[in-house]
Amino acid sequence: MGESFIAEARREQIIQSCIDTLEEVGYTKVSLTKIAKKAKVSTGLISYHFSDKMDLINQTLLYLLEKKLDFISGKVVQEETPTSQLTAYIEACLAYQVANFKYNIALIEIVFNVENEEGIPFYRADNGEEDEDPIYTLLKEILLDGQQKKEFSNQFDVEMICVLIQGAIEESMLKHNKTFSFEKYKNELIKMVLKIVI
Amino acid sequence: MGESFIAEARREQIIQSCIDTLEEVGYTKVSLTKIAKKAKVSTGLISYHFSDKMDLINQTLLYLLEKKLDFISGKVVQEETPTSQLTAYIEACLAYQVANFKYNIALIEIVFNVENEEGIPFYRADNGEEDEDPIYTLLKEILLDGQQKKEFSNQFDVEMICVLIQGAIEESMLKHNKTFSFEKYKNELIKMVLKIVI
DNA sequence: CAATATTTTGATTGTGCAATCAATATTTTA
DNA sequence: TAAAATATTGATTGCACAATCAAAATATTG
16 A cells, blocks of 8 residues: 555645745754644654654655656657757746745755765765756756757857856846846846857 | 954954864854864854854855955956956856865855845845845946947846856856866856857 | 953853654544 | 554653853963
C-alpha cells in the first residue's frame, strides 16, 4: 500500500505551511513550532510524518523544484522551433516568478541555506556534470538544438550564454518593486538574448 | 579622540573572523561562540566591541560592500571611454569574485539572511530610487554616459540591461567548479554585452 | 609609580528550539 | 463491533546560544 491518503495529505499540508512560514519569517527564523502553528497542528505531528527538520526542508525543496520545472517545461514543449522554445523558456521563467512569488522566495531561502550530506551549501555545490538542475539542462538543450538546426549562430558558447540567461532571469526575481515592469523586462530580455544567439 | 587603535584593530579582527566563520559554517550556524573561538578571543569581548550579534553582522556587511565597491570603481575610473569602462566593470567584478571568493561567499550569506528594521530581508528590500547599491549605480552611469556620447546604441533600456549584466555576473559567482573557466566567461560575457549595447 | 581608564575573561542566566514519548484519538481491518 | 494499526497531542528533556557581569589584566596618564 505504501502510503495512506491521510499521510500524503498531511505531508503536503505541512510542506505548504513550511513554504508559508519560510516566506514569512525566513530560513533563519523558521521553526517546527511556527510551521506547526501555521498548519494548526501539533509539533509532534511533524516529527511523525518527517524524520526530522532537515527531512521536511529537503522534501519542501524537492516539491518547489518539481513545481517550477513542470510549469516551465510544460510551456516549452508546446513550441516547435528553437527560437520559439527559447522565447517560451524565458517567458515561462518570468511568468512563474510573478505568479508564484511565494514559492520562489521559499526556494531562495532554502537554496541559500540548506547544505548536503558533506556540509556543502546547495548553492555552492559543485555538481559538475551529473546531478545538474533539470531547468538548466532544458535551456542547454534548446540552445544546442538551435545551433544544430542552424537556426542559431554557432559563434556563441552554449555553456556561457546559459549562465547569462539564468542570471538575467534570477536577478529579476529580486526586483519586486513598483517601478520595475516585468512585462517590459520580459520583452527586453528576449530581444537582448535573441540578439546574441541569432 | 573617538577610537583607540586597539579597539579599531580588535573590531577588524573580529569582523575578519566573522567573515571566515560565515564562509566555513554559513549564516544559519554562525554563532558568537564560534566567531570568538576562531578569533582566539573570549565571547564577552565581542559583546564589548559590538552592541550585539546583529551589530557585528551589519558592520561586516558594510565592510564587505565597501571593499568590493572600492576595487571595482578603482578599476573603472582608470578608463576613459564608456566602452572601456564597461569592459573594465565586468572584468573587475569577475576578477574580484575569483580573487576574493571568501568575501563573496560571506556577502551572499549575509545578504540572503539579514533583514532591515522592519523585518524585511535585505535581498527583498524594495529600495526604490534612493539607497541603491552604489555598484549598481556605477554600472547605470557608465551605460547612460555611453548612450549620451552616442558610443552606445539608444535602442536598449539602461535599467533592463543593468539587471541582465548584474545577473550574468552574480550567476557566475556560484560556478566555482573545475569545468567552468572564468577567463573564458569574462571574454564571452564582454562580447555578448557589447553585442547588445553597441 | 600610583591612580584611572580601557580591555579582556569566562562563568552564569535565561530563552527558544528540535526531538522524544507516553497517552489519547481516530481509522482500518477482519 | 472488537482488535489492531495509524494518526495526533502536548508536556518534557536536553542542548546551543546570546547576552550579562563581576572580576582580572593591561594600558594610559599625570
